[in-house]
């Protein structure tokens with residue numbers, strides 16, 4: 001097995017997906033999808049059920065041909081090649097091992113077509129069994145192994161012919177949580193050791209965030225965002241991505257300009273991130289109130305862990321001393337550094353290293369009245385009084401942690417849940 005490979009930064013993409021469409025009797029499962037993957041990258045296709053992840057993976061393998069568009073692999077147009085003429089190994093969710101063959105024969109299956117002699121095949125199988133950490137199971141049958149062990153055999157079988165591309169279709173989703181966690185790390189370190197370009201389909205955001213070099217977030221047959229796990233988590237470029245990856249508080253508001261939104265009678269400042277292209281969100285940039293009212297509906301978004309609990313008086317002092325405090329008919333709950341929400345604890349959950357508080361906001365904004373927010377407080381910083389159900393408190397959210405997204409009623413993602421607010 002080879003050591004991790006260093007590649008020039010300017011290397012051309014190893015895999016190029018060009019304007020790919022897939023139709024199933026009139027239904028478009030992929031809509032002009034384009035993507036480039038570098039050699040040696042570990043890329044995850046992430047998205048909800050039915051978004052087209054498997055369709056895209058199967059098109060790359062040639063198992064289901066695309067309706068339109070091209071696929072280039074290693075500088076070669078493979079768009080119309082059958083799977084056997086392409087260069088990949090694949091692992092499915094259901095292991096797909098041959099039950100009547102021993103583990104060794106399962107792994108050796110693909111090697112027979114390479115015209116290797118018996119000794120070479122045995123040597124290769126031994127090496128692969130060693131690589132996946134199961135050196136002694138060669139003579140067993142798949143049914144004598146656990147799910148996690150069977151999936152490692154499937155991985156060894158996929159790697160046996162030394163393909164340049166490894167395709168993993170939800171390989172961990174049939175396994176129990178503990179095995180999944182362990183195998184996650186094993187697959188990632190094996191992939192890094194071999195330097196093999198890998199694409200993994202998953203609907204598990206934690207799996208994608210912990211394993212991938214880059215994540216491709218898909219929704220309804222299109223790519224919503226491509227980025228490193230940090231980019232996807234910290235700077236999601238749409239409300240869909242913000243809501244799908246991690247926990248995000250999404251509060252309905254109205255867009256005013258590139259610095260402020262309005263939430264009921266409150267003005268809220270936010271800081272536009274460079275990669276948040278508001279033009280693409282349907283908002284005008286730096287031109288004051290939006291002209292078209294139908295485009296002014298927005299989501300104000302922040303992660304539970306960026307919020308801080310502060311005493312009310314402290315918040316008011318901050319605001320009184322802040323010359324940039326808004327002088328308008330709208331209530332000043334915000335300054336250039338932070339916004340202060342008022343709320344009441346509905347629920348407090350101990351999560352190990354932090355408490356997750358569910359808080360009802362005090363607001364006269366009709367859309368917000370029944371919508372709780374989540375705030376995560378590190379155990380070391382938690383004041384136990386603040387965690388009591390019914391406690392009234394102030395939540396400080398730094399302006400540079402507030403993001404704003406277009407709010408489209410047809411946006412196909414789960415709406416923040418509503419709760420009964422305690423009297």
Ligand SMILES: Nc1ncnc2c1ncn2[C@@H]1O[C@H](COP(=O)(O)OP(=O)(O)OP(=O)(O)O)[C@@H](O)[C@H]1O
Pocket residue numbers: 024029047048049050051052053054055056203
């Ligand atoms: N053979 C088929 N015939 C008709 N429709 C199909 C077929 N295969 C997939 N589809 C449809 O195409 C869409 C994308 O399916 P795909 O399997 O790629 O989704 P996915 O993101 O992998 O979902 P999951 O996580 O549930 O596997 C779905 O709406 C699905 O119903």
